[in-house]
Amino acid sequence: MNTTGDRKTVAKPPVFDVKGTAMTDSAISTHPGTVDSAVDPATTPKRSTGGSRALAVARIVLGWIFLWTFLDKTFGLYGTPADRAWVTGASPTQGYLSNVDGTFSSWFAALSGSPVTDVLFMGGMAGLGVALVLGIGLRTAAIGAVALLGSLWLSALPLETNPVIDQHLVYLAAIVAFAAANAGDTWGLGRAWARTRLVRRIPILR
Numbered sequence: 591m592n593t594t595g596d597r598k599t600v601a602k603p604p605v606f607d608v609k610g611t612a613m614t615d616s617a618i619s620t621h622p623g624t625v626d627s628a629v630d631p632a633t634t635p636k637r638s639t640g641g642s643r644a645l646a647v648a649r650i651v652l653g654w655i656f657l658w659t660f661l662d663k664t665f666g667l668y669g670t671p672a673d674r675a676w677v678t679g680a681s682p683t684q685g686y687l688s689n690v691d692g693t694f695s696s697w698f699a700a701l702s703g704s705p706v707t708d709v710l711f712m713g714g715m716a717g718l719g720v721a722l723v724l725g726i727g728l729r730t731a732a733i734g735a736v737a738l739l740g741s742l743w744l745s746a747l748p749l750e751t752n753p754v755i756d757q758h759l760v761y762l763a764a765i766v767a768f769a770a771a772n773a774g775d776t777w778g779l780g781r782a783w784a785r786t787r788l789v790r791r792i793p794i795l796r
Contacts, residue, residue: 646725646777649768652761653722660715676712683711686745693747714738718765725778728769729796735765772796 662668663682666675674680687702701707714734721731743758767773774780780796789795 642771642773642776645768645771645773648764649722649725649773650777652764653719653724655719655761656715657719657723660712660719663712663715676708681708683707690745692745694744698745711738722765722768725774725776725780726783727795728765728772728774728780729794732766732769733794735762739765 662670664676666672666678670682672678674685676682681703683701684703687698687707690698714737717734718731718738721727739758739762743756743762746756746758749756772780774783783789784796
C-alpha cells in the first residue's frame with residue numbers, strides 16, 4: 591500500500607512579527623525572536639489588562655455623567671425641577687447660557703433658549719452618554735465632544751480657578767483618550783460594533 595501518495599497539504603497559519611506584518615519562512619528562520627503570534631492579530635481577542643479595565647470603568651462613569659444630565663434635564667428627575675424639565679416645554683440651555691458672564695457672554699446669551707441650541711445640546715449629551723456607556727462610536731463621540739465641550743469651555747472663559755483647564759477640557763481629553771485606546775473593547779460593545787458592515791465601510795464610526 592502506498593503511504594506516501596495523495597497526502598493532503600495542510601496550510602500553515604500565517605505568522606506575524608510584533609508589528610503585525612506577515613513573515614515569510616526565511617524571515618522566521620532568520621529572525622525567530624520577532625515572531626509575535628501564529629494568528630492574525632486583527633482577529634485575535636485581546637485579554638483585558640488592569641489598564642484596559644481601569645479605562646473601561648472611567649469610560650462608563652463619565653458616560654453616566656452625560657447620560658444622567660440628559661435624563662435629568664429632560665424629565666426633571668433630581669437636580670432639575672419638574673416644572674423646568676424639557677418635556678414641559680422649558681429650555682434646558684436658557685438657565686445657564688443666559689446667565690453666562692464672561693468673554694463670550696453676549697454670543698452665548700443670544701443662543702440661549704433657541705430650539706436648535708436645545709436640540710444640539712441635549713442630543714450631544716445623550717449621544718456622548720450612550721457612546722461612552724456602551725463603548726461604541728467612540729471616535730465619533732470624540733469629534734462631538736470637541737464641539738460640545740469646547741463650546742462649554744468657551745462659555746466659561748475667563749476661568750476662575752485655573753487660567754486654561756477646567757472640567758470641560760478634562761472630560762474632552764478623557765474621551766479622546768478612550769477613542770484612541772479603543773476603550774470600548776473592554777466591558778463594552780466596541781468589538782462587536784467594529785465588526786459591523788457599517789463601521790468597516792466607515793471606520794470613523796468606530
